Structure formats: C-alpha cells, structure tokens
Amino acid sequence: MTLAFDLLLALSLLWTAWRTLATPRLDRALVLFIVFGLLMSLAWARLAAPDIGLAEAAIGAGLTGALLLDAYGVLRRRVRP
Numbered sequence: 001m002t003l004a005f006d007l008l009l010a011l012s013l014l015w016t017a018w019r020t021l022a023t024p025r026l027d028r029a030l031v032l033f034i035v036f037g038l039l040m041s042l043a044w045a046r047l048a049a050p051d052i053g054l055a056e057a058a059i060g061a062g063l064t065g066a067l068l069l070d071a072y073g074v075l076r077r078r079v080r081p
Contacts, residue, residue: 006046013039030068037061 016039020032037060044053 009039009043009046013043026072030065030072033068034061034065037065 013036016032016036020029020036023029023032037056041053041057041061044050044056
C-alpha cells in the first residue's frame with residue numbers, strides 16, 4: 001500500500017511540475033506552483049525528513065506562493081486601466 005502511495009506521489013509531482021512549466025496562463029501556473037510545493041512537503045515527510053517538509057510547506061508553498069499571488073495581483077491592476 002505504501003509503495004502505491006509513493007508511486008502516486010512521485011507521478012503527481014512530475015505531472016504538477018510539467019503542467020506548471022507548460023501552462024500558458026500565469027495565474028494557473030502560480031496555483032500549480034503552490035500545489036507542487038505542498039506535494040513536495042508531503043514527499044519530504046514520506047522520506048522521514050519532517051523538518052524539511054515543514055520548511056517547504058511554510059516557505060516554499062506558503063510564503064513564496066502568497067508573495068507571487070500578491071505580485072500577480074499588482075501586475076493585473078497595472079495592466080488594466
């Protein structure tokens with residue numbers, strides 16, 4: 001059962017990373033980046049490194065994701081008069 005979960009997690013990481021880089025819409029790419037960070041934190045927890053997983057969730061997905069979404073909001077306001 002754990003092998004199936006690990007395989008599903010690895011495939012989800014690869015798919016999310018590919019979709020993040022291949023999507024033409026910036027807003028969708030930002031959301032996929034946050035999802036990738038959360039999946040990566042779960043992968044670190046599965047690799048018995050919960051401290052790195054927590055740091056990835058807090059900094060990688062949480063803080064960086066919020067900053068990128070805020071920057072995207074500022075860009076949208078500046079582009080549209």
